Amino acid sequence: MLPKGRAEQRRSLFYRKGVIRLKITSAYHKQEERAAALFIAPAIISLLLFTFYPMVKAFMTSFEDYNLISTNSSFVGLTNYVNLLKDPEFLRSLLHSLHFAVIVIPVQTALALSMALLVHRSSKISGFFRTTYFLPVVISMGVASTLFKLVYNKDFGLLNSVLKIFGLPPVAFLSDSHAAMYGIMLLGMWKAAGFFMIVFIAGLNNIPRSLYEAAEVDGATALQKFFKITLPLLRRTMTFVVVITTMDAIKISGPVFILTGGGPANSTTTAVYFIYKTAFQQMDMGYATAAAFILFVIVLIISLIQLRLFKTDVEY
Amino acid sequence: MPPKKINKPEKGVYGIDPAWGLGEGEGSTFVKLPFIWQAGGDVLSPDASTAKGYLDSPETKKALKFFSSLYNEYKVAAKELPPEAFETGKVGITVNGPWAIAGIASAHPEFKLGVDYDIAPLWKGEKQVTPNGSWNMAITKASKHPKEAWAFVNWVTGVEGAKVWYQETKNLPARISTAKAFPELNQYPMNIFVEQSSKFAKPRPVTPAYPAVTTAVSKLFADLGVANRNVDDAVADAMGNIEKALQKVKK
Numbered sequence: 170m171l172p173k174g175r176a177e178q179r180r181s182l183f184y185r186k187g188v189i190r191l192k193i194t195s196a197y198h199k200q201e202e203r204a205a206a207l208f209i210a211p212a213i214i215s216l217l218l219f220t221f222y223p224m225v226k227a228f229m230t231s232f233e234d235y236n237l238i239s240t241n242s243s244f245v246g247l248t249n250y251v252n253l254l255k256d257p258e259f260l261r262s263l264l265h266s267l268h269f270a271v272i273v274i275p276v277q278t279a280l281a282l283s284m285a286l287l288v289h290r291s292s293k294i295s296g297f298f299r300t301t302y303f304l305p306v307v308i309s310m311g312v313a314s315t316l317f318k319l320v321y322n323k324d325f326g327l328l329n330s331v332l333k334i335f336g337l338p339p340v341a342f343l344s345d346s347h348a349a350m351y352g353i354m355l356l357g358m359w360k361a362a363g364f365f366m367i368v369f370i371a372g373l374n375n376i377p378r379s380l381y382e383a384a385e386v387d388g389a390t391a392l393q394k395f396f397k398i399t400l401p402l403l404r405r406t407m408t409f410v411v412v413i414t415t416m417d418a419i420k421i422s423g424p425v426f427i428l429t430g431g432g433p434a435n436s437t438t439t440a441v442y443f444i445y446k447t448a449f450q451q452m453d454m455g456y457a458t459a460a461a462f463i464l465f466v467i468v469l470i471i472s473l474i475q476l477r478l479f480k481t482d483v484e485y
Numbered sequence: 486m487p488p489k490k491i492n493k494p495e496k497g498v499y500g501i502d503p504a505w506g507l508g509e510g511e512g513s514t515f516v517k518l519p520f521i522w523q524a525g526g527d528v529l530s531p532d533a534s535t536a537k538g539y540l541d542s543p544e545t546k547k548a549l550k551f552f553s554s555l556y557n558e559y560k561v562a563a564k565e566l567p568p569e570a571f572e573t574g575k576v577g578i579t580v581n582g583p584w585a586i587a588g589i590a591s592a593h594p595e596f597k598l599g600v601d602y603d604i605a606p607l608w609k610g611e612k613q614v615t616p617n618g619s620w621n622m623a624i625t626k627a628s629k630h631p632k633e634a635w636a637f638v639n640w641v642t643g644v645e646g647a648k649v650w651y652q653e654t655k656n657l658p659a660r661i662s663t664a665k666a667f668p669e670l671n672q673y674p675m676n677i678f679v680e681q682s683s684k685f686a687k688p689r690p691v692t693p694a695y696p697a698v699t700t701a702v703s704k705l706f707a708d709l710g711v712a713n714r715n716v717d718d719a720v721a722d723a724m725g726n727i728e729k730a731l732q733k734v735k736k
Contacts, residue, residue, distance in 0.1 A: 234733075238693060258726075324497045325567045325575070344507070344564035346712045430509045433564070433711035435704060451696045451730070 231459035237452035249459035259460055261435070262443035263467070269354060269439060270418035277358045277365065278410055282403075284362065285369030286395075299370070303363040310360065314427035317356045318343065321428075346436035349429055353437055356424045361417065365410050372406030373399070408479035412472055419468050440464045488561040491577040500561030501578040502571065503552065507564060507710045514699040515616050515689070516580055517552075517706045522687055523610030524548035528702060529727075533692040534735075536727045541720050544611070549716050553709035564711055572596045580607065583657060583678045604674040606681050617686030620656060657682050697730030 231249055235242035253259050284302050288295040305313065320327045321342040329339040342352025376399065384394050400407075422441035425431055431438035431446065438446070440460070448457035488500025504516040521527060526545030529536055539545065555562040563576070571579040572593040586604075589596060596602065607615050622642070624634045640646040647663040650656070657664075657678055664670045664679045671679070690698055701723040708719040 236733075319567070322567050323565050324494075324563070341565065344711055432508055432707055434507075434707045434714070436712075446700065450700060453733075 227458040228462060230454055231462050233455045235453075235455040237454055242455070245455070249456050250463065253456065253460055253463060258435070258438075259440075259443055262438045262440045263464070265350060265436070265438060266419050266421060266440040266464075268350060269357070269421050270415060273354050273357055273418045274411060274414050276354075277362050277414060278407070280358060281362045281365035281410065282369050284366040285373055286399075288366070289370045289373040299366075302366055305360045306363040308360070310423040311427060313356065313360055314424045317352070317424070318428055321352055343429060344433050346432075346434045349433055349437045353421070353424050353428060356428065357418075357421060360424075361414070365414065368410055369403070369406060372403045376402045404479060408476065411479065412475050415471055415475060416468055419464070419471070486559070486561070488555070488578055489559060492559075492561045494560065494563070497575055499563040499566070499570075499576045500559075501555065502566060502576045502580065503555055503562055504580055504706070506566060507556075507707045509700070509703045509707070511699055513703045513706075515618055517702065518689060519607060519614050519616050519687075520548045520552050521545050522614040523608070523612055524551070525611040528698065529690040529692065529731075533690050533694075533731075535731065536724050540724055540727065546716050546720060548610070549705070549709055549720065552706060553713065553716065556710040557713045562710070569593070571602075583675060584655070586674065587655075598674065604677055606677055613685045614687050615681045615685050617682060617688045620654070692731065693734045694727070694730035698727050701726040701730075 230242075232244060232246060233242045234245045234248070284298075288298045288302065321340075323329060323339055323341040323344060328342075332339060340348055340352075342348050342355075380398050380402075381394055384398060389397070420441050421439050422445065425437050425439055425442045426445075429437040431442050441464070444457050444460045444464070447453050447460060490500075491498065492500035504520065505513050507513075518528070521544075524544045524547050526542050526548055527539040528545075530539055556564060563570075566576055567573070569592070570576040571581075572589055586598065590598070598604070607613075622638045624631050624638065628634055641650050642659065644660065644662055647658050647660045648666060651658045651663055651667065658667075658670075661683055664683070669675055689695070692698065705719055705723040708714040708722070709716065
């Protein structure tokens with residue numbers, strides 16, 4: 170047994186070592202934290218400055234009667250919101266956006282998934298098709314819309330020339346107020362399906378081959394494999410695709426600007442286009458920001474419902 | 486009716502593009518307003534306080550019905566046209582301003598003024614009216630240099646300044662003396678525009694609510710031309726939007 174003094178000395182040495190180690194690690198951690206803070210600072214600052222600050226400011230503006238050509242604004246409480254909910258043009262623009270979404274979400278998702286199934290196995294030819302299907306995503310919306318405007322022309326466009334060859338009646342996507350929205354949908358899907366095809370390909374490649382092999386051994390048909398393996402295991406990818414497509418669809422405005430300008434007779438004026446017109450043509454910022462917040466809440470609620478519906482516990 | 490004679494929709498040739506198609510935008514409203522004015526109607530009261538009794542007057546509605554009939558009854562106008570339809574022979578009569586002449590000459594040198602097309606004054610209804618709207622000048626309340634701004638406005642709208650303004654912008658001068666000073670403005674085709682502007686021009690409604698007024702007017706014409714809506718319903722919709730905007734600026 171060591172004399173008491175030595176033992177204490179040892180213990181204290183031990184403790185001291187521990188303290189030193191603690192000191193080192195805490196200093197190291199602090200340095201790490203500082204570095205981390207520095208790295209995320211640009212993102213945080215730009216988010217605060219360009220996303221959250223404008224949002225807060227817009228939220229405040231939505232309670233004001235604020236016109237860009239007038240120098241003063243006044244607080245009007247919920248007036249803008251109340252008037253919007255009674256404004257047939259705004260409600261109609263919301264309906265147009267929902268109409269677009271209700272058709273585009275299932276059709277575009279099915280299209281993207283079918284294309285992904287066709288080309289997800291790598292071969293020389295599938296590479297060619299992947300590129301081809303992805304090409305519209307790369308083309309700018311402005312260029313695509315301008316081209317589609319020429320293609321859609323009732324008397325001189327390519328689309329109707331082709332329809333004529335097959336003896337089909339012409340479609341007036343640009344001047345028939347009942348058909349115009351479908352023209353926008355077609356362009357939107359042509360443009361976006363390729364992107365979601367790539368997402369689906371990534372999802373498909375994540376499904377282990379062994380599951381299919383096991384199913385084949387059990388004598389499963391192609392359809393059974395699709396519905397019992399592929400589709401359930403694509404659920405997460407599907408959630409992503411559907412939620413993103415929904416947000417994009419409800420916020421559709423790009424092709425509207427160039428292809429139809431919201432016409433004919435307002436039949437393609439979507440909610441975002443309505444907001445743009447109110448804000449930057451009629452200069453009515455208060456009313457427009459209130460409309461933007463109503464749209465934001467709608468998109469938020471729909472996204473939350475979708476996330477809940479698509480929730481999955483399947484792990485593989 | 487001349488547009489009827491040259492109308493051959495089966496061959497892709499339409500009689501007339503009465504007022505820059507049926508799209509939206511200020512240009513669209515600008516060329517459509519004369520339809521209402523020529524019939525003796527108007528959009529707003531002279532003090533720009535209301536549309537009641539003007540946009541819904543029998544004269545205005547008559548004009549709107551006529552406009553709609555070009556598209557839906559006589560079918561001499563196409564609900565959509567390809568770009569440069571007039572220059573490429575797909576529409577027989579078009580309505581345009583002096584600014585279009587140089588554009589046509591540079592984009593389509595083969596389509597010659599005096600050979601392939603000619604220019605006539607705008608048609609006459611109950612009244613003869615052409616739209617008026619060059620550049621407007623204003624000094625804002627918040628201006629830091631109102632005196633200097635006024636000195637410029639005073640000069641540029643004066644005899645000498647207006648000449649420089651015309652030379653630089655090629656916008657029709659607002660002064661008859663300036664128009665007389667340039668030989669080209671007294672010869673065909675520019676003399677037609679100068680004469681019409683000096684005798685029959687009417688400015689668009691002057692109100693801070695104009696952005697809402699123009700949107701409502703171009704939508705009204707589209708409702709009638711494209712969607713063939715009932716005139717009374719379409720006018721009632723436009724009236725509602727215009728009155729709402731007028732109320733807002735009155736506050």
